[in-house]
Amino acid sequence: MTEPFLELVDISKSYPGVVALDHVGLAVSPGEVIALIGENGAGKSTLMKVLGGVVEPSGGRIRVDGVERSALTVAEAIAAGIAFVHQELNLFDNLDVAGNVFIGREPVHGGPLRLIDRKALYAKTQPLLDRLGADFAPDAPLAGLSLAQRQLVEIMKALSLDARLVIMDEPTSSLTLSETDRLMRVIAALKAHGVSIIFITHRLNEVMQCADRAVVLRDGRMVGALTRAELSPAAMIRLMIGRDLKSLYVPPAAPPGEAVLDIVEAVTDTYPERAVSLSVRRGEILGLAGLVGSGRTELARAVFGVDPLRGGAIKLNGEAIRVTTPRAAIDHGIYLIPEDRKGCGLLLDVSIAENISLPDLSSYLRFFLVNTAQETKNARAQREQLKIRAPDVSTTVGSLSGGNQQKVVLAKWLSMRPKVLIFDEPTRGVDVGAKQEIYEMLRRLTDTGVAILMISSDMEEVIGVSDRIAVMHEGAISGFLDRSQFSEHNVLQLAVGHAV
Amino acid sequence: MNKKDLSLLVLILVVGAVVALINPRFLYVGNLSNTLNQVGMFGIFSIAEAFVIIIGGIELSVGSVIALLGVLFIDLIVNHDVNWMLAFAAIIASGLVIGLVHGALVTRMHIQPFVVTLCGLLIYRGAARYYTEDATAGFGFGASFPTLEWLTAGRTDLLGFPVPHSLVALIVVAAIAWVLLHRSVFGRYLYAVGKNEEAARYSGIRSERVMISAYVICGGLTAFAAILFAMYTRSISPAVHGSFYELYAIAAAVLGGCSLRGGEGSIVGVVLGTVLLQVLQNLVNLLGIPSSLNFAVMGAVILIGVLADQYLVQRRLRVSAAKGRTQTSLAAAPLEG
Numbered sequence: 069m070t071e072p073f074l075e076l077v078d079i080s081k082s083y084p085g086v087v088a089l090d091h092v093g094l095a096v097s098p099g100e101v102i103a104l105i106g107e108n109g110a111g112k113s114t115l116m117k118v119l120g121g122v123v124e125p126s127g128g129r130i131r132v133d134g135v136e137r138s139a140l141t142v143a144e145a146i147a148a149g150i151a152f153v154h155q156e157l158n159l160f161d162n163l164d165v166a167g168n169v170f171i172g173r174e175p176v177h178g179g180p181l182r183l184i185d186r187k188a189l190y191a192k193t194q195p196l197l198d199r200l201g202a203d204f205a206p207d208a209p210l211a212g213l214s215l216a217q218r219q220l221v222e223i224m225k226a227l228s229l230d231a232r233l234v235i236m237d238e239p240t241s242s243l244t245l246s247e248t249d250r251l252m253r254v255i256a257a258l259k260a261h262g263v264s265i266i267f268i269t270h271r272l273n274e275v276m277q278c279a280d281r282a283v284v285l286r287d288g289r290m291v292g293a294l295t296r297a298e299l300s301p302a303a304m305i306r307l308m309i310g311r312d313l314k315s316l317y318v319p320p321a322a323p324p325g326e327a328v329l330d331i332v333e334a335v336t337d338t339y340p341e342r343a344v345s346l347s348v349r350r351g352e353i354l355g356l357a358g359l360v361g362s363g364r365t366e367l368a369r370a371v372f373g374v375d376p377l378r379g380g381a382i383k384l385n386g387e388a389i390r391v392t393t394p395r396a397a398i399d400h401g402i403y404l405i406p407e408d409r410k411g412c413g414l415l416l417d418v419s420i421a422e423n424i425s426l427p428d429l430s431s432y433l434r435f436f437l438v439n440t441a442q443e444t445k446n447a448r449a450q451r452e453q454l455k456i457r458a459p460d461v462s463t464t465v466g467s468l469s470g471g472n473q474q475k476v477v478l479a480k481w482l483s484m485r486p487k488v489l490i491f492d493e494p495t496r497g498v499d500v501g502a503k504q505e506i507y508e509m510l511r512r513l514t515d516t517g518v519a520i521l522m523i524s525s526d527m528e529e530v531i532g533v534s535d536r537i538a539v540m541h542e543g544a545i546s547g548f549l550d551r552s553q554f555s556e557h558n559v560l561q562l563a564v565g566h567a568v
Numbered sequence: 569m570n571k572k573d574l575s576l577l578v579l580i581l582v583v584g585a586v587v588a589l590i591n592p593r594f595l596y597v598g599n600l601s602n603t604l605n606q607v608g609m610f611g612i613f614s615i616a617e618a619f620v621i622i623i624g625g626i627e628l629s630v631g632s633v634i635a636l637l638g639v640l641f642i643d644l645i646v647n648h649d650v651n652w653m654l655a656f657a658a659i660i661a662s663g664l665v666i667g668l669v670h671g672a673l674v675t676r677m678h679i680q681p682f683v684v685t686l687c688g689l690l691i692y693r694g695a696a697r698y699y700t701e702d703a704t705a706g707f708g709f710g711a712s713f714p715t716l717e718w719l720t721a722g723r724t725d726l727l728g729f730p731v732p733h734s735l736v737a738l739i740v741v742a743a744i745a746w747v748l749l750h751r752s753v754f755g756r757y758l759y760a761v762g763k764n765e766e767a768a769r770y771s772g773i774r775s776e777r778v779m780i781s782a783y784v785i786c787g788g789l790t791a792f793a794a795i796l797f798a799m800y801t802r803s804i805s806p807a808v809h810g811s812f813y814e815l816y817a818i819a820a821a822v823l824g825g826c827s828l829r830g831g832e833g834s835i836v837g838v839v840l841g842t843v844l845l846q847v848l849q850n851l852v853n854l855l856g857i858p859s860s861l862n863f864a865v866m867g868a869v870i871l872i873g874v875l876a877d878q879y880l881v882q883r884r885l886r887v888s889a890a891k892g893r894t895q896t897s898l899a900a901a902p903l904e905g
């Protein structure tokens with residue numbers, strides 16, 4: 069292997085009450101694909117932010133092409149050829165795709181006004197779209213894109229920089245299988261051109277697919293590295309969480325009961341001429357699979373009353389109900405855990421405790437005031453149960469690692485008494501150990517009679533956790549699968565609209 | 569009281585001390601009592617404004633509403649012989665309705681609050697002037713409402729200090745607002761909607777209703793302030809009465825830690841902000857600064873205050889980061905366990 073051009077030596081970083089990184093070292097050689105793995109809050113994003121110049125380390129050195137520094141600025145990192153796809157997306161809602169990709173680097177016409185050359189802008193963006201196989205146009209407004217499509221835009225931004233090293237922080241967390249496959253191919257192509265890649269993921273099969281080396285962080289410390297030959301899911305899990313994992317599927321205590329939630333011929337804005345019918349039974353987990361843009365999130369939003377239902381009906385325990393606002397849905401015992409935690413799930417600069425109590429504040433009443441002691445107590449219990457890594461429940465949610473933020477979103481709803489829970493990507497960005505705990509919790513919920521509808525793009529999750537799978541294709545259900553029919557092949561066939 | 573409020577209090581004391589040193593008349597009982605009377609009246613509509621700013625809105629029609637409702641109030645009790653209690657209730661109700669309309673326009677018709685309330689500012693001012701045919705509305709000779717006057721513009725001796733009743737009103741309003749904003753469920757909803765309306769909606773908060781309520785509360789409190797001003801000035805020239813008051817309100821709210829992006833601010837801060845503005849007003853009068861410079865002085869001090877605050881915030885962040893560095897070896901242990 070060639071000499072490393074970039075080295076992190078003894079990097080440390082601490083925040084008040086937290087050691088995010090503790091003397092971590094990492095060397096990157098040209099054309100190397102490194103997978104950075106570890107539990108939520110292990111320090112993966114922080115280490116990469118040090119490399120991208122976003123976070124200043126409290127100690128250690130960074131060597132780039134033989135030049136040693138104590139910290140990089142963003143400009144220096146870009147000059148050194150480092151491109152960064154952040155975990156939390158940083159895009160401009162009011163611009164189109166091309167505008168976002170080339171923000172600050174727009175091609176301009178000559179002349180004193182430096183007007184933006186739109187033609188050139190779009191012409192430069194199209195090849196990037198083709199490379200990722202994206203299904204939207206360079207002039208599509210960002211506001212209309214789904215979370216997965218936005219993630220692709222972030223990746224295009226990094227690709228457009230012609231970098232020597234591309235860092236991707238959980239690039240696949242909201243991508244479906246086909247898009248992930250595309251990305252894997254892009255990574256292979258970059259590698260062939262001598263570009264190095266560091267990518268963070270919680271999906272171990274992706275590591276198996278494309279990494280030359282996996283580096284494992286735990287509690288801010290480097291606990292080991294696995295070469296390509298040593299890579300196996302079991303080995304990675306053992307390093308990450310220090311123990312072995314059981315299989316994902318936990319069978320239900322009793323066979324499912326009668327239908328709790330019936331969605332009858334539901335029509336949403338995105339697919340006005342398609343209707344969806346499905347029912348979720350008491351005590352079952354119904355997985356809802358499909359490609360990005362197949363209308364799953366839109367269906368969930370309509371059932372929860374965020375978007376209007378354009379036709380059809382929703383029945384709870386056989387009775388038709390009218391749900392026009394989320395409040396109405398919640399009052400009926402239907403909860404939605406949204407996929408976009410930053411936009412819809414959390415108040416980022418508010419404490420963990422206040423976030424958790426928000427949907428259920430009326431049960432914390434003493435006279436008409438909020439009983440903060442009880443609020444704190446409940447939040448602490450939730451923190452214990454979900455193993456949220458934070459100094460205290462008064463910590464603001466924005467300073468938590470991505471996976472721990474997701475756990476706070478879950479905690480918001482689990483302290484209430486649901487009848488139907490709709491999860492939209494419940495474990496986006498959650499580590500393997502915590503995923504297992506969440507799955508076990510889902511099962512505990514269904515065993516008490518809750519019906520769960522779980523939208524997921526993670527094939528392992530859909531197949532591993534569901535009792536039954538419904539697959540959507542272009543706004544309609546293309547088929548149902550029972551456990552005996554579960555396979556990646558069958559789900560994919562239905563997802564692209566073929567019969568099985 | 570948070571750190572921000574505390575530094576504002578320090579600023580007030582410093583400015584007050586400087587003024588008192590240069591001109592001891594600042595501390596005269598009469599002057600203090602007058603200043604506190606102003607604080608009472610200005611504070612009430614500043615709190616009103618804060619409610620709207622906290623949900624991420626803005627209310628620009630405060631001054632015009634004070635003029636219009638003031639004119640109407642005087643007209644009702646002087647020229648139409650309406651019982652003052654009835655008139656009082658009618659004016660407060662009108663304020664609530666104005667707030668309701670603004671809130672509905674913002675949430676249901678999706679017009680930006682700046683635009684809605686800017687139109688309000690123009691419309692109510694025009695209406696007030698048209699209603700009185702641009703003449704001054706006031707109490708004629710012989711017209712006298714002793715109870716009403718005592719209640720609104722009177723003062724009560726407390727250990728030799730005449731406490732203006734408007735100040736008492738402010739204290740009551742501020743106490744209720746404080747409990748509402750900082751301790752009640754409704755207050756949590758206000759802040760949540762101001763911080764992230766989408767996330768609030770997903771949490772089952774009826775964000776439209778919460779926003780409308782903020783405008784309604786603002787309207788009601790502004791109407792109350794309008795009556796206090798009417799009874800204090802006793803005559804209203806509708807062209808100028810209350811003009812620029814919305815800016816006093818916004819300034820007090822911003823000084824008090826409200827962010828114009830919404831989701832932030834404290835009642836104690838807003839009251840202190842009002843106090844600072846009135847002390848400055850007083851300073852201009854007492855130090856013989858040409859009154860034409862009135863606004864310039866205020867603008868300069870607000871700017872300096874906000875800059876100093878930014879500086880302190882930055883410094884506090886740096887200090888706590890440095891502290892984190894030394895504490896980590898201790899704090900790390902429980903996290904790993």
Ligand SMILES: Nc1ncnc2c1ncn2[C@@H]1O[C@H](COP(=O)(O)OP(=O)(O)OP(=O)(O)O)[C@@H](O)[C@H]1O
Pocket residue numbers: 083084086087088106107108109110111112113114115155457458467468469470471472497499
């Ligand atoms: N700005 C900040 N202020 C305070 N603490 C922070 C801040 N950023 C990160 N941390 C803390 O540092 C630790 C490491 O966070 P980091 O985001 O690197 O985790 P991660 O490995 O990327 O986890 P995930 O898989 O959940 O994304 C966490 O405990 C987090 O709470």
Ligand SMILES: [Mg+2]
Pocket residue numbers: 112113114155237469470471
């Ligand atoms: Mg992370």
